[in-house]
Amino acid sequence: MRLLVTGGAGFIGANFVQQTVLERSDVTVTVLDALTYAGNKASLDSVADRIDFVHGDIADLDLVDELVSGVDAVVHFAAESHNDNSLSEPWPFVQTNIVGTYSLLQAVRRHDVRYHHISTDEVYGDLDVDDPAFTEATPYNPSSPYSATKASSDLLVRAWTRSFGVRATLSNCSNNYGPYQHVEKFIPRQITNLIDGVRPRLYGAGHQIRDWIHVDDHNRAVWTILENGQIGRTYLIGADGELDNKSVVRMLLEAFGRDPDDFDHVTDRPGHDQRYAIDASLLRTELGWTPRYGDFRAGLDATIAWYRDNESWWRPDKAGTERAYAQAGERTLGTE
Numbered sequence: 001m002r003l004l005v006t007g008g009a010g011f012i013g014a015n016f017v018q019q020t021v022l023e024r025s026d027v028t029v030t031v032l033d034a035l036t037y038a039g040n041k042a043s044l045d046s047v048a049d050r051i052d053f054v055h056g057d058i059a060d061l062d063l064v065d066e067l068v069s070g071v072d073a074v075v076h077f078a079a080e081s082h083n084d085n086s087l088s089e090p091w092p093f094v095q096t097n098i099v100g101t102y103s104l105l106q107a108v109r110r111h112d113v114r115y116h117h118i119s120t121d122e123v124y125g126d127l128d129v130d131d132p133a134f135t136e137a138t139p140y141n142p143s144s145p146y147s148a149t150k151a152s153s154d155l156l157v158r159a160w161t162r163s164f165g166v167r168a169t170l171s172n173c174s175n176n177y178g179p180y181q182h183v184e185k186f187i188p189r190q191i192t193n194l195i196d197g198v199r200p201r202l203y204g205a206g207h208q209i210r211d212w213i214h215v216d217d218h219n220r221a222v223w224t225i226l227e228n229g230q231i232g233r234t235y236l237i238g239a240d241g242e243l244d245n246k247s248v249v250r251m252l253l254e255a256f257g258r259d260p261d262d263f264d265h266v267t268d269r270p271g272h273d274q275r276y277a278i279d280a281s282l283l284r285t286e287l288g289w290t291p292r293y294g295d296f297r298a299g300l301d302a303t304i305a306w307y308r309d310n311e312s313w314w315r316p317d318k319a320g321t322e323r324a325y326a327q328a329g330e331r332t333l334g335t336e
Contacts, residue, residue, distance in 0.1 A: 001026065001027045001028070001072050001073060002027075002028050002030070002070065002071040002072045002073075003020070003027050003028065003029050003030070003071060003072065003073050003074075003075065004030050004031075004032060004067055004068060004071040004073070004074045004075070005017055005020075005029060005030070005031050005032070005074075005075050005077065006031075006032050006033070006058050006074065006075070006076045006077055006078035006100075006104065007032075007033055007039070007058075007076070007077035007078030007079060008029070008031030008032070008033055008044070008051075008053075008077065009031060009033040009035060009039040009040055009041050009043055009044055009053075010033065010038050010039050010040075010043075010077060010078070011038070011043075011176070011178075011180050011181040011182060011185075011215065012077055012118070012176055012215055012218060012219065013031075013033070013077035013078070014040070014043035014044055014180050015178060015179065015180060015215045015216065015219055016075065016077065016219040016222065017029055017031060017044060017047060017051060018044070018046060018047055019216065019219050019220070020223075021047040021050050021051060022047070028052075029050075029051045029052070030051065030052040030053075030054060030067060030070075030071065031044065031051055031052070031053045031054065032054045032056055032058065032063075032064075032067060032078070033053070033054075033055065033056075033078065034055070034056065034057045034058070034078070034096075035055055036080075037182075037317075038080075038081070038082070038182050038184075040180070040182075040313070040317075041053070042313060043180045043313070054067065057100070058076075058078050058096065058100035058101075058103055058104060059095055059096065059099045059100045059103050060103070061103050061106070061107075064103045064104055064107045065106075065107045065110065065111075067107075068104070068107035068108055068110075068111050068113050069107075069110075069111050071113060072113065072114060073113060073114040073115070073116070073226065074104060074107075074108055074113055074114070074115045074116070075116045075118070075222060075226065076101065076104055076115065076116065076117050076118055077118045078096065078100060079096060079097050079100075079118075079150065079153075080092050080093040080096045080097055080146065080149070081120075081146060082146065082184060082185075083122075083144045083146050083147075085146075086144050086145035086146035086149075087144060087145065088328070090145035090149075093145050093146055093149040094145075094149055096149075097146075097149035097150055097152070097153050098149050098152050098153055098156070101117070101153035101156050101157065102156060105156060105157065105160040105166060105168075108166055108167075108168075109160060109164050109165075109166050112167070113167075114167045114168075114226070115157075115166060115167060115168040115169075116168070116169050116170075116171070116222065116225060116226050116229075117153070117154065117157045117168060117169070117170045117171070118171060118173070118222070119150050119153065119154050119170060119171065119172045119173070120147065120150050120172055120173060121134055121172050121173065121174050121175075121211070121236070121238075121276045121278055122142065122143075122144070122146070122147035122150065122273065122276065123140050123141075123142050123147055123150050123151035123154060123172060124138045124139070124140060124141060124142075124172075124276075125140075125141030125142060125143050125147075125273065126143065126273030126274045126275055126276060127274070127275040127276065127277055128274070128275065129209070129274075129275060131275070131277075132279070133211075133238075133277035133278055133279040134172075134236060134276070134277060134278055134279060135236065135279045135281075135282075136233075136234045136235070136236055136282060140154075140155075143273055154170055154172075154234075157170055158170070158232075161231070161232045162232070167231050168231065168232065169225050169226070169229040169230070169231060169232070169233055169234075169235065170233075170234040170235070171221065171222060171225055171234070171235045171236070171237050172234065172235075172236050172237070172278075173213065173218050173221075173236075173237040173238070173278070174210065174211035174212065174213050174237065174238040174239070174241070174276060174277075174278045175210040175211060175212050175213065175276065176212075176213055176214070176215045176218050177212055177213075177214060177215065177299065177300070177303055178214050178215035178216060178299070178302075178303050178306070179215070179303065179306040179307075179310070180215075180313070181215075182317065182321075183314050183317050183318050183321050184321050184325075186245070186248075187248065187252075187300075187303065188303075188307060188314065189321075190248075190249060190252050191252060191303065191304055191307045192307060192314055192318055194252060194253070194256045194258070195307065195308065195311070196318075199262060199263055199264055200249045200252065200253065200262075200263040200264070201263060201264045201265070201266050202245055202246060202249060202263060202264070202265050202266070203245070203265075203266060203267075203272060204265065204267070204272070205246070205265065206244060206245040206246030206249065206265070207244050207245070207246065207274070208244060208245050208272060208273070208274055208275065209242055209243065209244045209245075209274065209275040209276070209277070210242070210243065210244075210245070210248075210275075210276055211238050211239075211240070211241050211242050211276050211277050211278045212239070212241035212242075212243060212248075212296055212299075213237065213238055213239040213241055213291065213293075214239070214291070214292075214293035214299040214302075214303075216292065216293070217237075217239055217291040217292055217293055218237055220289070220292070221235075221237045221283060221289050222237075224283070224287050224288075224289045225283070225287065228287050229287065230286075235280075235282055235283045235287070236278050236279060236280050236282065236283065237278065237280055237283060238277075238278025238279070238280040239280075239291035239293065239294065239296075240280075240291075240294075241296045242275075242277055243296065248300075249263050250263075251296075251297060251300060252300070252304070255300065255301060255304055256304075
């Protein structure tokens with residue numbers, strides 16, 4: 001298989017590329033990435049001699065058409081994905097998440113290339129504590145420019161599949177954690193602060209609940225869907241990892257040998273979704289996928305070890321991230 005991976009230098013995409021190269025010798029990989037602040041070519045250093053890397057924008061119609069014409073399948077990870085950033089400047093999210101997806105859909109339509117679209121559970125909005133988990137039938141109810149543009153991109157994929165016969169599948173995943181995640185995100189921000197001796201901080205009371213999944217489990221699910229998924233179908237990917245933010249911070253503090261209450265609260269951000277939860281029954285029963293990291297604490301320990309061992313990867317972005325949030329009046333980051 002000749003595979004094009006968009007956003008392959010980002011957090012989930014880079015892990016997908018590494019996993020693919022190491023485990024699937026019959027797949028050749030081309031990565032297309034714009035290398036914005038969330039993309040880091042160094043995340044691909046270990047496989048750089050085994051992939052083709054193209055620095056470019058998914059909204060570039062001509063470039064995308066040229067690349068898609070030479071592959072058998074596209075896995076579309078590329079996205080603007082940080083909620084806080086979408087609240088301060090929505091336009092890049094419209095350009096990348098909507099226009100970029102349109103560009104890819106037109107190309108795969110023209111060349112009849114298999115397409116898998118990566119999305120998020122945030123398109124469904126949030127849940128009350130006692131609500132049932134999201135399913136593939138849950139109505140969309142996005143609450144931020146980020147989640148609204150991802151919902152829009154999902155709808156484009158569904159329309160191109162129905163109207164033009166594009167051979168597409170979609171997946172909406174819960175919150176990922178693991179290696180190569182930017183230090184602006186909740187878990188790596190707290191880990192790197194603890195490495196630096198800084199007290200963790202939580203939005204509000206820390207009662208927001210997220211359904212955590214290790215990035216390796218997510219990417220194995222993507223391959224399962226790419227190979228065996230039903231065209232036109234959406235699959236939800238989750239690992240039954242529901243935890244509130246306070247519990248996650250306390251686990252991190254304990255892992256560092258600190259008092260579990262050694263953290264500070266800061267003002268919550270506007271429109272902060274309270275709970276996400278994924279029902280991944282369809283993926284498990286129809287396609288037989290199960291997560292390898294069923295124990296969140298084990299996955300968290302492995303993630304802490306990775307950030308301890310790879311300071312040269314995250315350190316260059318740390319000071320700038322902290323400075324940007326300080327200038328914006330924020331002293332912590334959200335969960336996404």
